[in-house]
Amino acid sequence: MPKKSPTPGIGPVREDGTEWRNFYGRRHGKKLRAAQAHDMDVTLAEIAPQGVTREDNPDRTPIDLTDLFGRDAPVWLEIGFGAGEHMFHQAGSNPGVGIIGCEPYINGVAQLMSKMRDDLLDNVRIHAGDARDLLEVLPEGSLDRAFLLYPDPWPKTRHHRRRFASVENFTALARALKSGAHLRVATDIPDYVRHTLDVVRKMPEFEWLAEGPADWREPWSDWTRTRYEAKAIREDRVPHYLTFRRV
Numbered sequence: 001m002p003k004k005s006p007t008p009g010i011g012p013v014r015e016d017g018t019e020w021r022n023f024y025g026r027r028h029g030k031k032l033r034a035a036q037a038h039d040m041d042v043t044l045a046e047i048a049p050q051g052v053t054r055e056d057n058p059d060r061t062p063i064d065l066t067d068l069f070g071r072d073a074p075v076w077l078e079i080g081f082g083a084g085e086h087m088f089h090q091a092g093s094n095p096g097v098g099i100i101g102c103e104p105y106i107n108g109v110a111q112l113m114s115k116m117r118d119d120l121l122d123n124v125r126i127h128a129g130d131a132r133d134l135l136e137v138l139p140e141g142s143l144d145r146a147f148l149l150y151p152d153p154w155p156k157t158r159h160h161r162r163r164f165a166s167v168e169n170f171t172a173l174a175r176a177l178k179s180g181a182h183l184r185v186a187t188d189i190p191d192y193v194r195h196t197l198d199v200v201r202k203m204p205e206f207e208w209l210a211e212g213p214a215d216w217r218e219p220w221s222d223w224t225r226t227r228y229e230a231k232a233i234r235e236d237r238v239p240h241y242l243t244f245r246r247v
Contacts, residue, residue, distance in 0.1 A: 022130075022162060032110050039113035040106065040128075047125050049100065052133050062139040068125055069098035074144040077176070078102070079131040079164065080151055082228060084112025087147075089224040091124045097144075099124050102131035132169065138176040146173060146183045150228040153189040165196040167203060174205035177246040182209075184220065185242040188232035193240045206244040216240050 032040065049068055051057035066072050074097045081087045081101040091099050101124065103109050109128045116124060127134050154162045165185070173183065183206065185196055193216075200206045210216050219241050229239055 032107065036110040036114060039117060040110055043113060043117065044109070044126060044128060049125055049127055049134065052127055052137055053129070054133070057137060060136050063137050065098070065139065065142055068100075069123065071098075073098045073123075075100065075142060076145040076147070077131075077134075077138075077143050078147040078149070080104075080148065081108065081112065082150070082226060083108045084115060085226045086149055086224055087124065088112060088115050088119075088121070090222070091121050092119065093222065095123055097123060100127065100134070101125070102127045102129065102134055104129055131164075132172065135169075135172040135176055140175055141178045143177045144181050146177060146181070147186075148183070149186045150226065150232075151185075151187065151192070153187065153192045155189070155191070160195065163192070163195060165192065165199050167199055170199055170203060170206065174203070174246055179246055181246045183244040183246065185244070186219075186229070186239060187242075188229065188237040188239050190238075190240070193242065196242060200244055205247055207247055209243045209245055216242055 049063055051061065051063050054060075057063075065075050069075070076090070076094075076097055076099045078087045078090075078099065078101045081103045082105070084101065084103075087099055087101045090097075101112070103112075103126070106128065109126060112124075112126070115121075148164060151164045152162075154160060170183075177183065187193060187196070197208065200208060217238075217240070219239070220243070223241075232239060
């Protein structure tokens with residue numbers, strides 16, 4: 001658990017002395033319905049990766065993904081899946097792929113759990129917490145694809161350091177991605193596009209695959225619109241779709 005820093009202006013610090021900055025906002029919304037609460041108490045425990053938190057795995061031993069999914073399969077990661085529309089779509093369209101979703105917002109997790117219960121998806125695993133904890137224990141070169149879709153933009157300049165798109169986080173992500181694996185980033189905030197490209201330009205681990213405007217203006221062929229994107233379009237914001245390759 002992060003501890004309060006004694007230095008003014010510096011956020012909470014971890015046991016290793018590094019600063020811990022939340023890249024997400026609130027964790028809880030309205031009270032869960034009874035069925036949702038049951039899903040969170042019972043079903044989530046059955047599909048959550050074990051040994052992710054520092055309390056459960058202080059030595060940060062890599063988790064076994066074959067054991068996690070019960071088979072050897074390509075593994076995708078979605079960071080901050082919101083209500084899970086995209087991950088639910090991808091899991092149903094790609095039953096041979098194991099997908100891990102990270103989402104700290106409990107109500108969003110509960111919404112996805114309801115969808116999974118109704119459609120009996122068995123290739124999704126959920127970490128209802130910070131994606132950085134999971135990235136620390138993923139085996140090196142274990143991910144075939146990763147998604148960062150409509151992350152919190154933290155629009156105020158003083159909050160930019162809370163954005164998930166950072167050299168620190170992308171370095172951890174690059175370690176877990178296989179060579180040639182793709183990282184997809186979607187956002188409706190032009191400044192977040194610039195910010196992300198600036199981060200990637202500093203990193204030899206990634207290359208941007210765009211060759212022309214259509215490559216960031218048009219969604220991927222297997223894309224499904226999320227509620228965040230629908231809201232952006234209603235409010236006349238333009239979605240951008242960035243694809244990076246792990247070099």
